[in-house]
Amino acid sequence: MNVRRLIPAAALAGAVALGATTLTACSGASAAGGNTDGKLALTASFYPMQFLAERIGKEHVAVTTLTKPGVEPHDLEITPKQTGRLGESDVILYLKTLQPAVDKAVAQSGVKNVVDAGTLTALEAHAASGHDDHDHAAEGEEHDHDHGGAGKDPHVWLDPAKYAEIAKGVGAALGEADPAHAADYEKNTATLVTELGSLDTEFKDGLKNTASKTFITTHAAFGYLAERYGLDQEGISGIDPESEPSPARMKDLQGVAAKDKVTTVFFETLAGDKTANALAKDTGLKTDVLDPLEGITDKSQGADYFEVMRSNLKNLQKALGAK
Known part of the structure; x- marks a missing residue:
């Protein structure tokens, strides 16, 4: 099971292990030239990652997404040109195993600051049926919820509490990549986490x-x-x-x-x-x-x-x- 990795503000200058990639400090000026107007060039794999990047990074980041509106993320294919552009990012934010094409492109990108959201909270396995007495054999293998991650369900953003855990990790990661604006990232993260806590309460009560x-x-x-x-x-x-x-x-x-x-x-x-x-x-x-x-x-x-x-x-x- 993946273990949540949260970084306190005092330790933002330290090395952070995120998935298989280590984040290294970045001044906000991309060596690959992907940065515009001094902003951190961040590429998000699909909407839930884009939303976190925009809400936490705000005016300090220039966010692009690999999955355009209306495209089913699971079916996304990435061109060599897109892979090349991905390599110009200061930071990549994605969710490993959800989109195989993205996993491959990220591995080929050469970008050092890579954040796998799946390492920021505990992922679990979920069957297509929530009933313990359900006859899973009747469904056939196509109903096993396996995206290539040893049976782990990647849809963590649909749980506001888990999404908040990921938000904390993303905020810390942005502060690590862009220390000059770490205080702002921390403040924006705290605001978002509070909003997600309120949403969690609405679901519980409702x-x-x-x-x-x-x-x-x-x-x-x-x-x-x-x-x-x-x-x-x-x-x-x-x-x-x-x-x-x-x-x-x-x-x-x-x-x-x-x-x-x-x-x-x-x-x-x-x-x-x-x-x-x-x-x-x-x-x-x-x-x-x-x-x-x-x-x-x-x-x-x-x-x-x-x-x-x-x-x-x-x-x-x-x-x-x-x-």
């Missing part, structure tokens, strides 16, 4: 009293969220939200829906509602959005992480019969 604890979703990305708030996730298609569920899995979910008083099948905006509609049609259930927040588009139910997470909470409360 999902404390519900008629059902089970939710069905096309993308089994909500294991951390379910664990944090005492819910049971039933993923239709494991890591691939657009794959067709097997007849056995459909039958299994029909039984779960009846037993646990499920009212809604959730789908995500980036992948569409094809699979959710297929199950809803057979079970007479409704469909709604539960966004894994892997990207923000004009179809998202909110303009940023906090707005979309609060929309997720509202949709879960409605589906689960919150009192």
Whole structure:
């Protein structure tokens, strides 16, 4: 299991082990020329990393993202040109195993200041089903939630408490890479962590009293969220939200829906509602959005992480019969 590595302010000038790469101090002037106007040139792999970089770095960083809005992060392919540009970064912030193409490009980039968010909190393994008595054999191997990280689920940002742990590590890492602005990074991190703590409380209070604890979703990305708030996730298609569920899995979910008083099948905006509609049609259930927040588009139910997470909470409360 990965162990959280947090760096107190007094130790920001020391060496920090982040994943397999060691961060080295940087004045903010990129030796590779990727920096503009004296800002730290930071490349984020996808939206949750971009959000942290922008909220913590603010005016001191120039943030670019490898995954453009509307692109499903798991399917991202990176061109040699993009890999070359990646090498001009002062800092790279990514989540290892979520995007194999990014992992490869980062390894080839030669950038010294690399932050793997997965090393900043404990990653866990989550099955597609949250029920202990569930027949996983009926699902088939495609429902094993393994992104190449020894079965560890990378979707930690959907748990506000774990996302806060990552934010602390990112703030410390930016202070290490850019000591001149370490105090600002520390202050911005503290503000963000407080906001994430408030969001965590909203979820706890909002999902404390519900008629059902089970939710069905096309993308089994909500294991951390379910664990944090005492819910049971039933993923239709494991890591691939657009794959067709097997007849056995459909039958299994029909039984779960009846037993646990499920009212809604959730789908995500980036992948569409094809699979959710297929199950809803057979079970007479409704469909709604539960966004894994892997990207923000004009179809998202909110303009940023906090707005979309609060929309997720509202949709879960409605589906689960919150009192």
